[in-house]
Every structure is written in structure tokens, then in C-alpha cells.
Amino acid sequence: MTPTATYRLQLQPDFPFAAAEKAVPYLASLGVSHLHLSPVLEAVPGSTHGYDVVDHGRVREELGGEEGLRSLASAAREHGLGLVADIVPNHMAASPRHNRRLWEVLREGPDSPYARWFDVDWAAGGGKVLLPVLGGPLGGELEHLAVDGEVLRYHDHAFPLRDGTAGLPLPELLDAQHYRLGWWRLARTELNYRRFFTVPELIGVRVEHPEVFEDTHAKILELLRDGVLDGLRIDHPDGLAAPAAYLERLHEATGGRWTVVEKILTGDEHLPAEWAVAGTTGYDALRRIDGLFTDPAGAAELLGHYREFAIPPADRGGDWTETARRAAYRVVTHELASETAWLTRLASAVCERDPALRDHAPWALRTAVRELLVRVPVYRPYVTAGERPSRTAQEALPDEAVRDAKAVFAVEEEAAAVDVVRELALGRLGGGPEQTAFSVRFAQTASALHAKSVEDTAFYRYVPLLSATEVGGDAGRPAVSPDEFHAFAARIARDWPATGTVLTTHDTKRSADVRARIAVLTQCPQRWAALLAEVTETTPVAAPDGQLAWAAWQSAYGCADMPAEELGGRLEPALLKAVREAGLFTSWTESDPAYERAVSDFVAAGPGRASGPARDRIAEFAGALAPHVRAQVLGAALVQLTMPGVPDLYQGTESAYLALVDPDNRQPFRRPDAPDEKQELTAAALRLRREAPDVFGESGTYEPLGASGPAASHLVAFCRSGEVVTAVTRLSLRLAEGGGWGDTVLELPDGGVWRDLLSGSAERELAGGAVRAEELFAERPVALLRRVRD
Numbered sequence: 001m002t003p004t005a006t007y008r009l010q011l012q013p014d015f016p017f018a019a020a021e022k023a024v025p026y027l028a029s030l031g032v033s034h035l036h037l038s039p040v041l042e043a044v045p046g047s048t049h050g051y052d053v054v055d056h057g058r059v060r061e062e063l064g065g066e067e068g069l070r071s072l073a074s075a076a077r078e079h080g081l082g083l084v085a086d087i088v089p090n091h092m093a094a095s096p097r098h099n100r101r102l103w104e105v106l107r108e109g110p111d112s113p114y115a116r117w118f119d120v121d122w123a124a125g126g127g128k129v130l131l132p133v134l135g136g137p138l139g140g141e142l143e144h145l146a147v148d149g150e151v152l153r154y155h156d157h158a159f160p161l162r163d164g165t166a167g168l169p170l171p172e173l174l175d176a177q178h179y180r181l182g183w184w185r186l187a188r189t190e191l192n193y194r195r196f197f198t199v200p201e202l203i204g205v206r207v208e209h210p211e212v213f214e215d216t217h218a219k220i221l222e223l224l225r226d227g228v229l230d231g232l233r234i235d236h237p238d239g240l241a242a243p244a245a246y247l248e249r250l251h252e253a254t255g256g257r258w259t260v261v262e263k264i265l266t267g268d269e270h271l272p273a274e275w276a277v278a279g280t281t282g283y284d285a286l287r288r289i290d291g292l293f294t295d296p297a298g299a300a301e302l303l304g305h306y307r308e309f310a311i312p313p314a315d316r317g318g319d320w321t322e323t324a325r326r327a328a329y330r331v332v333t334h335e336l337a338s339e340t341a342w343l344t345r346l347a348s349a350v351c352e353r354d355p356a357l358r359d360h361a362p363w364a365l366r367t368a369v370r371e372l373l374v375r376v377p378v379y380r381p382y383v384t385a386g387e388r389p390s391r392t393a394q395e396a397l398p399d400e401a402v403r404d405a406k407a408v409f410a411v412e413e414e415a416a417a418v419d420v421v422r423e424l425a426l427g428r429l430g431g432g433p434e435q436t437a438f439s440v441r442f443a444q445t446a447s448a449l450h451a452k453s454v455e456d457t458a459f460y461r462y463v464p465l466l467s468a469t470e471v472g473g474d475a476g477r478p479a480v481s482p483d484e485f486h487a488f489a490a491r492i493a494r495d496w497p498a499t500g501t502v503l504t505t506h507d508t509k510r511s512a513d514v515r516a517r518i519a520v521l522t523q524c525p526q527r528w529a530a531l532l533a534e535v536t537e538t539t540p541v542a543a544p545d546g547q548l549a550w551a552a553w554q555s556a557y558g559c560a561d562m563p564a565e566e567l568g569g570r571l572e573p574a575l576l577k578a579v580r581e582a583g584l585f586t587s588w589t590e591s592d593p594a595y596e597r598a599v600s601d602f603v604a605a606g607p608g609r610a611s612g613p614a615r616d617r618i619a620e621f622a623g624a625l626a627p628h629v630r631a632q633v634l635g636a637a638l639v640q641l642t643m644p645g646v647p648d649l650y651q652g653t654e655s656a657y658l659a660l661v662d663p664d665n666r667q668p669f670r671r672p673d674a675p676d677e678k679q680e681l682t683a684a685a686l687r688l689r690r691e692a693p694d695v696f697g698e699s700g701t702y703e704p705l706g707a708s709g710p711a712a713s714h715l716v717a718f719c720r721s722g723e724v725v726t727a728v729t730r731l732s733l734r735l736a737e738g739g740g741w742g743d744t745v746l747e748l749p750d751g752g753v754w755r756d757l758l759s760g761s762a763e764r765e766l767a768g769g770a771v772r773a774e775e776l777f778a779e780r781p782v783a784l785l786r787r788v789r790d
Contacts, residue, residue, distance in 0.1 A: 001230060002258050002278070002498045002698065004689040005641070006036040006084055006648045010506055011060075012048040015668035017068035021075045026671055028079035031686025034230060035076055036084045036648055038506065040069055041219065044093045048666060049506070050086075051235065052093035052202060055100070056216040059223075073228040082230035084258070087220055089246065090239035091196040094131075094203035097158040102203065105129075107160035109178035117212050119194035119204035121342055129179045132187035132200050133157055138174075145170060145181075154181065185589070191338040194441075196239065197448045197456075198335040204444075208241040213249060224254055231258035233281060233500075238263065238379050238447035241440045244274055251276035260500040260646075264451070264472050266378045271496065272392065279492075279499020282648060283472030286502050288488045289639050290467060290515060291480025292716065293632045295731050298522035299465055299478050305529040306464035310546035317461045317547055317584075320476030327457035328374035330583065332449055339445045343369045346438040347424055354430065357420060364409070364417040371405035372397065372421055373442075373449055380447040385427035385436040396446075397422050459509070460582035463551040465522065466558065467515035471507055479522070482716050482730070486704040489718065493644035493702035501645040503636060504653045506666055511650075511659040514558040516632035520625050521554070523733040531557075531621050535614040539606035544598035548579060553618075555660070556607035560622035562658045564615065568608030572600055574660035628733040631781035634681055635716075635728035638782045641685035642726040643718070644702050654682040677780070684757045685784060688724065695721040707773070709744030711735055715773055717746055722787070725754060729781035741773040754785040 007027050009020050020035065027035060039050030042058040050060065059066040073083050096103045101114040106129065109115070110122050120129055133154065134141045145154050150166055152159040152173070165176040174181065182190065187200040194204030207213050223229045232254070237243040243261075250259065259277045265284045271277075311318040332340060344366040351357035351365070381396035383389050402418055409415035423429040427439040459469035468478035480488075492499055503512035510518070521528045532553055543549035552575055559567060579586055579599055586592040606614050622629075633656075641647050650657075650665075655672035659665035672679060689696050705717040705725065714735040717727035727746060729735065748754060748768045756764045759779055766776070766785065776783050 001033075001082065003032075003034040003082070003084065003231065003646050004693055004696065005032045005646060005686050006034045006500075007032040008036040008505065008648055008650045009038065009669055010048075010651060010666050011038045011040065011050060011063050012666075012668060013046065013062045014048075016062065017064035017072045019668070021072045023669060023671065024072075024075045024079050024081065028076075028081050029683075030654060031683055031688075031690050032081070032649065033690060034082040034084045035072075036233065037086065039086050039088055039235075041087075044095055044098055048663065051088050051091075052095070053088050053091075054093050054095065054098040057219050059219070069223070070226075070228055077227075083228065084231040084233060085220070085223075085229050086233045086235055087217075088235045089205065089207045089216065090236045091202040091204050094193075094195070094201050096131075096160065097156075103160050106131075106177070106179045107162060109162070116209050117205060117215075119206050121192040124342065124345065125180065125192040128177070130182050130186060130190050130192050131159070131179050132182045132184045132191060134181055134183045137183050138181065141181075142170065145174075147173065152177075187338070188335060188589075189337045189341070192342070194339075194444065196236070197452055198331075204239065206241065207246060210249075213246070217250070217253065221253055224257055229257075232260075234259060234261045234277075237261045239444055241444070242384065244272060244276075244382060248276045258498060258646075264379055264455075266450075267474065269378050270392075271499075272382060273495075279496035279645065281505070282500040282502035282645065283505075284488075285492070285499075285640065285643070285645060286470065286508075287472050287474060288480050288485050289501075289503065289636050289643075290470065290473070290512075290519065291478060292482065292485045292639070293516065293636055293730060294465075294468070294479040294519050295522040295734060296479035296481075298525050298734075299468075302522055302525040302528065303464045305525055305532075306550060309529070309532060310463075310550040312546070317463070320458075320462050323462040324454055324458040324476075325374060327461060328449060328453040329370075331453040331457060332370050332373050335452060336445060336449055339441070339448070340366065340369055340373070343438060343441055343445065346434045346441065347421060349434045350424060350429060350432070350438065351420065353432070353434075360417045360420055361414075364414045365421065367408065368405060368417040368421040369442075371408055372401060372418065372425065373446055374453075375401035375405060376446045376450065377401070379450045380443040381425065383425070383427045383439045383443060385439045386431055387427065389426045389428065393426060397425055456581050457583060460578045461547075461584060463547065463554070465518065466510065466551060466554050467518040470509055470515065471505070482704075482713070485716070486718065489643050490702050490704070493700070497644055497698040497700070499645045500648050501640050501643060502648045502650070503640050504650040504657065504659070504665070505648075506650065506662065508650075508665065509661045510555075510558060511657050511665060512636060512653065513633050513657050514555075514659065516636055517560065517622070517625075517629045518554055518558045520628050520632055520733060521557075523628065523731055524625070527621075531617065534617055535606065538613040538617070539602075541602050541605035543602045543606075544595055545585065547584075548575070548599060549602070551575070551578060552603060552607040557618055557622060559658050559660070560618055561656065564610040568604060568610065570660060570664050571608040572603045574664060575599060575603055577661055625733070628736075630677075631729045631732040633678060634780065634782045635730065637678060637681060638685060638726055638728055638784060639716075641682065641689070642696070642720060642724065642784065644696075644700070647686075647689075649682070655679040681758055681782070681784075688757060688784070688786065692723065695723045705747060705749075707744060707746045709773070710742045711738065711740070711744040711773065714741075715744060715746055719749055722749060724787070725749070725783070725785040727776060727783045727785070729777060732781055741777070744773040745770045746773060746776060748785070749787075752787045752790045755788045757784045757786055758782065 042055035043050045044052040105112045196202035262281045347365040381393040405418045406415035424438045425442040585595045651669040700721040703719045707715040754766045
């Protein structure tokens with residue numbers, strides 16, 4: 001059954017199945033049809049997210065085991081709810097102590113029956129798997145290594161010993177294993193297994209092999225067959241060797257259960273039509289909804305103030321395109337250096353077999369790989385070696401990318417290496433295992449590069465408008481016009497009517513309510529610049545750099561409604577994570593303690609301070625904008641809940657919800673203390689979806705409604721299946737400054753009477769035809785109308 005709406009719960013040891021079961025009555029009363037569970041399979045002990053799976057055959061014991069999950073499902077069914085689960089086909093935890101299949105591979109080497117499970121380049125490691133777990137170079141860590149029977153121990157790590165090697169002297173014992181213990185810093189350049197992005201603690205799984213698919217999905221399929229689960233969310237499909245083939249196999253195995261994929265679409269990129277899924281998890285919708293409530297002219301003006309305040313002439317971060325390109329170069333040459341080397345070896349092997357290609361030097365191929373990777377405009381191409389690449393795959397490596405990549409070469413003949421790499425990436429340069437491996441690995445590396453360079457680096461370097469630096473966002477073009485939004489929604493209704501939509505997730509860098517407040521700044525950029533000058537003057541500790549100061553104050557303003565005693569303790573770790581991810585002055589692997597101490601001191605003295613002149617001024621500024629923040633929050637929520645697709649609510653977001661980047665946004669679920677206006681709106685929309693599934697479901701229609709009059713651009717409205725109308729106020733501060741609604745009217749579908757389901761007035765009804773905006777929005781900046789009679 002296709003859900004009408006889902007509710008995401010972050011399961012963890014502090015919020016197991018039993019806790020979720022207690023929340024079922026409340027969540028059912030809210031109006032959702034399904035609970036959306038974070039990963040439920042056995043994970044590394046203590047994991048707060050569950051993406052570090054260690055055993056696909058067992059439900060996680062720390063959450064209550066299979067008995068607890070089945071009990072939750074039973075309780076959910078009693079209240080009319082189903083369960084949707086998040087699954088992780090791309091990777092497992094690279095923890096031999098907990099991952100028994102990996103343990104066997106390390107003990108038996110490439111001859112292990114589980115060797116095909118893991119994406120390891122055995123040749124690159126001389127027949128060994130590099131395990132970058134040592135705190136320092138091996139020579140200084142030998143004293144911490146000890147043999148314990150058939151196990152090699154290093155602090156809390158444990159590794160299997162190859163048969164017959166337990167009695168060898170330690171140096172010989174280490175050399176005799178199928179793995180090599182190495183300094184953690186070697187992961188950047190020497191790692192020879194595919195990982196999740198740049199995380200060596202997560203090892204890639206080769207789910208493209210039928211036997212691996214069967215073993216890793218047996219328990220999930222059993223839970224689906226037994227009615228415990230009703231649908232699936234697929235984590236990171238771009239990491240898979242062949243996403244389309246995997247999804248087709250999964251579709252057949254599940255009998256076509258509702259399934260969405262965590263696919264990030266860039267720009268105007270569309271989800272591949274051949275994928276056997278209902279759609280995405282909804283980041284494409286998030287970008288359009290946020291953009292709808294962002295003023296394009298104000299965003300441009302805000303960028304100008306940002307450049308004046310935060311970016312010295314010689315610094316970075318003042319231009320989005322250049323910032324993203326610099327970040328891509330940084331990631332591909334540092335964090336993904338081992339992946340680039342892997343691709344270069346594969347390309348060299350292909351060239352060595354073909355006399356016509358033999359003189360392409362490894363350095364030229366390596367340069368071509370790097371230059372093309374940083375120019376892939378989307379997350380990855382989708383290619384099957386030996387088959388003609390689709391138009392979409394070719395667009396992932398456009399002619400201009402080839403041209404620009406060649407421009408870095410001084411000699412034209414050497415630049416021809418770019419053509420070789422492009423043909424390899426598109427699977428068009430002959431056959432053989434190296435060709436197949438190259439096209440697969442290039443696509444996987446492109447995905448990791450895009451995620452790390454954009455989401456985890458450039459979004460922390462380019463911060464004029466923090467609400468635009470969100471997963472799936474376009475920081476260089478944050479605003480979306482009403483016409484663009486309507487075109488997107490109409491396409492979703494036509495092509496992917498059961499796709500997911502989201503506003504907040506476990507991965508968003510700021511909750512929707514924080515982003516909504518920040519987006520209001522695009523309607524008053526001059527006032528923001530003046531405020532920044534004031535608080536800078538009254539803060540006794542200077543920020544270590546202007547970029548950090550801008551982001552810190554914008555974050556503090558975005559969290560203005562957060563309890564004062566909590567602000568500093570939540571803001572500081574989020575900002576420290578931001579500067580480490582940005583990698584400009586400090587990083588996770590090359591930290592600058594002095595700089596980080598300066599960040600902490602500044603936050604404590606200014607943006608994170610619970611009281612004082614700056615805090616008072618921020619509160620005053622936020623209070624003045626509160627009505628416009630309310631319009632943004634309610635408008636975004638109502639659009640998501642009633643537009644085409646299946647809305648997913650993140651835990652707690654039915655009410656006012658302020659959260660920063662993880663782990664701040666991954667706290668155990670807690671029911672909102674008391675209903676507020678947002679919760680009333682959410683419940684009304686969710687119950688309507690549940691009562692009228694045909695209106696919003698796969699057979700439903702979407703029709704933009706036109707407004708006319710002096711403020712028509714501030715009114716966005718649409719009709720679902722001729723029965724429900726959503727109308728919201730857009731850019732309310734600009735509207736107020738322009739004199740209000742005046743004679744602006746909305747044309748409701750002719751005929752019939754419409755009841756406002758959000759009205760505080762009993763039985764508030766409107767006749768079809770022209771209705772004045774002032775009347776429509778008399779009580780609140782949004783309206784949800786249902787046809788009650790013809």
C-alpha cells in the first residue's frame with residue numbers, strides 16, 4: 001500500500017522499539033499512515049544511527065531484537081499504521097570484531113567464500129587489505145599489538161590470525177596476514193577497499209552479485225512477506241555498481257512494495273525513468289519549497305553584504321562556482337587520492353593492452369581522471385559497460401567538461417588522455433574487466449566526490465545564506481519562482497506521484513524552521529547587515545575570521561527561539577563541525593587547536609551567549625520578524641503536506657522544531673510538549689490526506705491557481721483533484737512593505753462552496769470564484785480549503 005504520509009523515527013539504544021511502540025497512539029492521532037524507521041538491522045554496538053550494519057540477518061538486539069520489531073508492527077497495525085524501514089545496501093561497518101563476514105575474509109584472504117562481498121582491490125595491496133586503524137606509524141604502535149590465542153589485539157580492535165601464524169614472531173606474524181595494519185592517515189592515499197564517501201570505517205558491499213543480494217536482503221524480505229514492513233527507503237543508491245539493476249531486482253523480490261531512494265538530484269536533473277521505484281526521498285522537493293520562500297533580489301543583495309563583511313580580497317568563499325570547484329579539487333586530491341589512484345591503474349591497464357593507446361602516460365591519465373571528475377555536473381553517470389550510454393549518462397560528461405579538462409594540459413597530444421578517460425567512463429572503450437571496473441568505479445567516485453565537495457565542504461565555505469546550503473540545494477541559485485515550483489509539482493504529479501517529499505531529515509544541516517527564519521533575511525538584507533555591525537561592535541571577543549562570524553550570527557538568529565541556556569551548548573559544536581568540514585583553517589585530520597579555541601571563545605562571548613547586549617539585539621530583531629517567520633514556516637509546511645508526493649515528517653517537526661547539524665538533530669524522539677499552530681496545521685493536512693487518499697494519491701491531479709492584482713506574486717495556490725485548495729503567502733515582509741494585498745484576488749475553482757479547514761472560526765466557508773486575498777488570509781497567512789458542496 002502506498003503511504004499517505006510517513007513519520008521518521010531515529011531508533012537508537014536510547015529510543016528502541018519499545019519506546020517507539022509507546023509513541024504509536026500519538027502518531028496515529030496525528031494522521032500519518034506509516035512510521036518510517038531508521039535502519040533496524042544489527043549494527044556496531046552503541047551506534048546512534050544504524051548505518052554501520054554488521055549483520056544483515058538479524059534485527060538489532062540493542063533496539064529490542066526481532067521480537068521488539070514485530071511487537072511494534074503489531075501495535076502499529078492496531079492503530080491503523082504500517083512500517084517503512086531504511087536499508088543500507090551499499091556498505092557495512094569495517095569492524096572485523098563485529099562484522100563476522102569481514103572477519104572471515106581477513107582470516108582466509110581472497111579465497112574466502114565471503115571475499116566477493118566486499119569491494120577490495122587485492123592487487124593494489126599486494127594481496128592484502130589495508131586496515132588504517134593505528135594511531136601512528138606501525139613502528140611506534142608495535143608495543144600495543146598483542147597475540148591472544150588466534151586473535152591479534154590492538155587496544156579495543158581485534159583481528160583474526162591466518163591459520164598457522166599465531167606462534168610467529170610479531171614482525172613475521174604481521175607480514176603473514178591477509179591484511180596490513182596501517183596508520184590511519186594512510187587511508188587517504190593507500191586504501192584499497194571502496195568505502196562510503198571518505199569514511200574508512202564503512203566498507204563497500206558488492207550487492208550486484210546475486211548471492212550477496214540474497215544474503216543481505218533475506219531478513220528484510222522476510223519482514224516484508226510477514227507484513228512487519230510495508231515499504232523501504234534505500235540509502236545512498238549512487239554508491240552501488242549498478243543502481244538500476246539493483247532496484248529492478250529489489251522490486252521483483254518485494255513484489256513491488258513502495259520504495260523510495262535517497263537520490264540527490266542536481267539542478268534540473270531528473271530521476272532515471274527506468275528505476276523501479278516510487279521516487280526519491282524528497283530532497284528535490286525540499287529545494288523547491290525552500291526556494292519558493294526565498295527572495296531572489298534580496299539573496300543577491302545579501303551576497304554583496306556577505307562579501308563586504310566576510311571575504312577579504314585574497315580569501316575564499318565569495319563566489320559559488322569557484323568555491324565548489326576549489327572544494328572538488330581539494331577532495332579529489334586529498335580525501336579521495338586512493339580512489340583516483342585506483343582509477344589511474346585501471347585506465348593504464350586498458351591502455352597497455354591496446355597499442356594505439358599505449359603511450360598515454362600514467363601521469364596524464366591521472367590528470368585526466370582528476371580533471372573530469374571535478375567537472376561532472378551531477379552526482380554520477382549511470383553507465384553499463386558495453387552498452388550504448390544513455391543521453392543522460394552522456395550529459396554527465398558533457399563536451400564542455402572535456403574541453404575544460406583538456407585546457408590544463410600544455411601539449412595537445414597529452415590532452416588526448418581526457419578523451420580516453422571519458423570513453424572509459426562511458427563504457428565505450430572496448431571490453432574486458434578493466435573497462436567494466438573503470439566505468440563502475442568512476443561513477444562511484446564521482447558520487448562520493450560530489451557529496452563530499454559540495455555538501456560537506458563547499459556548503460561550509462560559502463555561507464551568505466545558510467538556508468540555501470542544504471542537502472540537494474543550489475547555493476548559487478537559492479530562489480525558485482512560483483512558475484518553476486508549479487512546473488516541478490506538475491511533473492511530479494505526472495511522472496512520480498508517489499515520490500517522497502521532505503523538509504527536515506536526519507541529514508539536513510538545519511531544520512526547516514531554522515532555515516525558514518534565515519530565509520526571511522533575503523527580504524531585509526540591509527537590516528541584517530546593520531544588525532551584524534551592531535553585534536560585532538558589542539561583542540568583547542573578536543571572531544577568528546569574518547566568514548565564521550557571519551555564519552555564527554546567522555545561526556544564532558536562526559535559533560533565536562531556542563532556550564537561551566541551550567543555545568551555546570548546541571551552537572558551538574555545530575560551528576566547530578562547520579569549520580572542520582570547510583577545511584580552510586582547521587580540519588578533522590589537520591586540526592588547528594588555536595583556531596578552534598578562538599572559535600569557541602568567540603561563540604561563548606557572542607552568538608552563543610545566553611544574555612547580554614548582542615543577545616538582546618538578536619532577540620529584538622527576531623521578534624520584529626516573527627510574523628514573517630510564521631508565514632514562512634506555515635507556508636512551507638502546508639505546501640509540503642499537500643503538494644504531489646508522499647510527505648515524510650521528521651520526528652518532532654509537526655510542531656516548532658529547532659535543530660542544527662547532526663548529532664544535534666538526532667536526539668531521541670520526544671513528543672512535543674503542547675500543541676501549537678504548526679501542529680494544528682500539520683494534523684489537519686495529514687488527516688485530510690488520510691480521509692481523501694484519491695485526492696492526493698497517484699490518480700490525483702495538480703492544477704496551479706492564478707491570482708491577480710498588485711500583490712499576485714505573493715500568493716501561491718494550487719488545487720488537488722478539484723477538491724482541495726492550498727493557498728500560502730509568499731515573501732510576507734516584502735508584501736507588507738509594498739502596502740499589503742490591496743485588490744489582489746485568488747480565483748477559486750468555479751462552483752461549489754469551500755470550507756477553510758484551518759480556520760479558528762466555526763464553519764468558515766467561501767464561495768467559488770474570485771476571493772479577495774485579505775479575506776482568504778484574514779486569520780493566518782495560509783489557507784487549506786476543501787470543497788464541501790457543489
